[in-house]
Amino acid sequence: MNPFRFDRLPTDDSFFDREVEVKRIAKAISDGENLLVYGLRRMGKTSCLLRAARLAAAEHDAVCFFADLSLYSSLADVTEALLKSALPELGSLGDRAAQFIAGAVSGLVLKPHVKAKFDGSASGGSELELEIGAELRGKDAAAHSKALTEVLDALDKLAKKRKRPVAIIFDEFTFVEAIGPDRVSWQLRGAMQRHQNIVYIMAGSVRHMIDRLHGEHGPFYGMFGRLVIERIDPDLMAKWIDESCERHGVKATGVGAACIRWAGSRTRDIVQLARRTFDIALETKVATEATVADAIKALLEDFDEEFWRLWSPLSSMNRSILQAVALGYGASLFHGEIIARFNLDSTGHVSQACRTLERNREGSAGYRPPILGRIERGNKVEIVFDNPFFQSWVAGVTQPRRIAAFTFRFGDRGGPSSKPTES
Ligand SMILES: Nc1ncnc2c1ncn2[C@@H]1O[C@H](COP(=O)(O)OP(=O)(O)O)[C@@H](O)[C@H]1O
Ligand SMILES: [Mg+2]
Incomplete structure (x- = not known):
């Protein structure tokens, strides 16, 4: 099996380093400190956030709601994603948590939930899932923003009642400006200031937007601690790549160093190249710098069509x-x-x-x-x-x-x- 994974939450075996960052985020969740997580794209922010959410759930009984704002085109979708993401489930905030939220926010509907949650955990008591109803969905951005705020208000009340850490994690939060109504960030700021019982973790990679939103004249100024997700130490990462190959039966010489020399500083790029290198090396069970060069050629062939589409216009x-x-x-x-x-x-x-x-x-x-x-x-x-x-x-x-x-x-x-x- 290939030890290098991307495009999904890495397993313990395929995840390297980041103990400090993951602990820092989990601590912010349990201590109730709002935190801004900044890092370049593909550096590993989302992975850190998801692992921190798990850690905070396991060690501090926290309930974490997560939404990646870059994936949605309206705040209605974001609200729904947030409500469906609770790790562990919304139901663990009490048998009637879903009903409570539905009652507090007009336009939300309760639906019986059928599938198992993606993390495979048992249902925490609630058999109901919350969705944005058709009528609310048809309304404008201002109505969607209001519904999101009301959901957050309701979660704040629930958190207070249950005396549990509750975190709202907005990944790629700067996209709120693109999908929300005018002054949406200021509305969010108002809600955040009201909420004494939930913590907000915001992650982003669009630097000028973060500077604007968190800078001196921005809505979130002074409300957030900061954590920067830097590159992983290249020497340690190189060693980890070689050792991971060896652990999985492939003799590796200088492979990790070659991957990093070529792919640069971003974790995903390095892991992607290592993954391809490992695949090629499986045949001979030996990987060298030449295998990495073959992997680069193979990846460039894979990307050829996509890159032509980027290039031609x-x-x-x-x-x-x-x-x-x-x-x-x-x-x-x-x-x-x-x-x-x-x-x-x-x-x-x-x-x-x-x-x-x-x-x-x-x-x-x-x-x-x-x-x-x-x-x-x-x-x-x-x-x-x-x-x-x-x-x-x-x-x-x-x-x-x-x-x-x-x-x-x-x-x-x-x-x-x-x-x-x-x-
Ligand atoms: N610490 C890590 N160890 C191994 N792989 C990682 C690590 N961090 C990120 N990755 C890989 O890189 C990919 C991109 O990371 P991601 O967290 O989505 O980056 P970002 O959110 O900063 O864009 C992930 O799918 C994962 O497979
Ligand atoms: Mg991300």
């Missing part, structure tokens, strides 16, 4: 910028020589195009991450790819013969490994 100006960044000129993009070499027109145009490529793209399938990001150090700016796989693909597509060299040499001459880590 881009203007030639945007393509040239991506090409320059992919080839290692992200820090010198605004230099005259690079502008001339890649036909980038002018500093102003480059700057404008980068801003566009750094924005979250709206798509019919909902949230999609931006193509580029930036690292700022003092007055120095470096433009970087958000996704190391797309970077490699762009380098390969624009210089077809380069790709083999690129992957086999692990990025000397400006490949991803020469990229400084985000701070």
